Amino acid sequence: MIENNAKKNRGARHNDMLISVENVSKDYRIGRHRLRVLRGVDLAVKGGEFLSIEGPSGAGKSTLLHIMGILDTPTEGAVIYEQENIASFGDRKRAYRRNRLFGFVFQFYHLLPDLTAQENVALPALAGLGIQRWRRGRKEALQKSRSVLDLVGLSERCRHRPTQLSGGERQRVAIARALINKPRMLLCDEPTGNLDTASGTEILDLLCRLREELNTTLVMVTHDAKVAERADRKVFMKDGRIVNQSRRQ
Numbered sequence: 001m002i003e004n005n006a007k008k009n010r011g012a013r014h015n016d017m018l019i020s021v022e023n024v025s026k027d028y029r030i031g032r033h034r035l036r037v038l039r040g041v042d043l044a045v046k047g048g049e050f051l052s053i054e055g056p057s058g059a060g061k062s063t064l065l066h067i068m069g070i071l072d073t074p075t076e077g078a079v080i081y082e083q084e085n086i087a088s089f090g091d092r093k094r095a096y097r098r099n100r101l102f103g104f105v106f107q108f109y110h111l112l113p114d115l116t117a118q119e120n121v122a123l124p125a126l127a128g129l130g131i132q133r134w135r136r137g138r139k140e141a142l143q144k145s146r147s148v149l150d151l152v153g154l155s156e157r158c159r160h161r162p163t164q165l166s167g168g169e170r171q172r173v174a175i176a177r178a179l180i181n182k183p184r185m186l187l188c189d190e191p192t193g194n195l196d197t198a199s200g201t202e203i204l205d206l207l208c209r210l211r212e213e214l215n216t217t218l219v220m221v222t223h224d225a226k227v228a229e230r231a232d233r234k235v236f237m238k239d240g241r242i243v244n245q246s247r248r249q
């Protein structure tokens with residue numbers, strides 16, 4: 001069933017919607033030119049939903065995901081969470097909220113090479129700890145990190161550094177890192193894009209299982225139609241706009 005429900009959701013979104021991107025546009029300046037990469041995007045995501053975002057390269061998928069996760073700010077429009085426009089917060093408040101609300105998983109893992117898997121996973125739990133709470137905080141973060149690595153099936157790899165792990169294992173570490181602060185939402189940008197088919201399927205199965213077990217909301221940018229097939233709702237973007245949506249029957 002194809003539907004264009006951006007407008008339809010507008011009335012209800014503050015009730016059953018977890019987060020909504022409202023009339024968001026994004027411009028980049030290149031020299032004297034202005035490049036508009038998002039053009040008035042409306043997208044509301046329900047708590048617990050698995051939403052995929054597809055579209056050609058350059059359509060604005062990553063830009064939209066970054067704005068939804070308040071990694072980047074829109075030129076116009078709002079990101080509403082619990083009736084607040086979290087995109088309008090100052091840097092510190094935005095960083096604090098981002099770290100608790102969202103977990104990010106990227107195509108190329110972005111793990112720090114000199115840290116072990118356990119230390120990489122612990123990092124978001126250490127953000128913002130003052131000197132006074134550092135020692136105890138670090139111990140707790142490393143303990144939590146162990147249990148999240150266990151959740152993604154990597155308890156035997158805690159002491160490995162990223163170069164000592166396979167691609168699929170590195171992505172599991174990145175997923176564990178995304179989960180350590182118990183976020184409401186996982187925002188994934190082509191999480192299987194750098195993996196062979198078998199490892200990609202394992203990662204997708206893992207994300208789907210974690211979403212069920214932890215009751216997490218999942219938003220996933222993907223070029224892979226098979227990955228998108230698993231989503232509750234598929235959104236298609238082109239030229240900075242959502243051009244179509246379909247819901248799984």
Ligand SMILES: Nc1ncnc2c1ncn2[C@@H]1O[C@H](COP(=O)(O)OP(=O)(O)OP(=O)(O)O)[C@@H](O)[C@H]1O
Pocket residue numbers: 028029030035037055056057058059060061062063064
């Ligand atoms: N920092 C930037 N400065 C200028 N232009 C940018 C910047 N970041 C992205 N763009 C441009 O914005 C457009 C959208 O980029 P975006 O990364 O969101 O696309 P995408 O849909 O994720 O593509 P892909 O599938 O290739 O990852 C592209 O044309 C890109 O060149």
Ligand SMILES: [Mg+2]
Pocket residue numbers: 061062063189
């Ligand atoms: Mg992208």
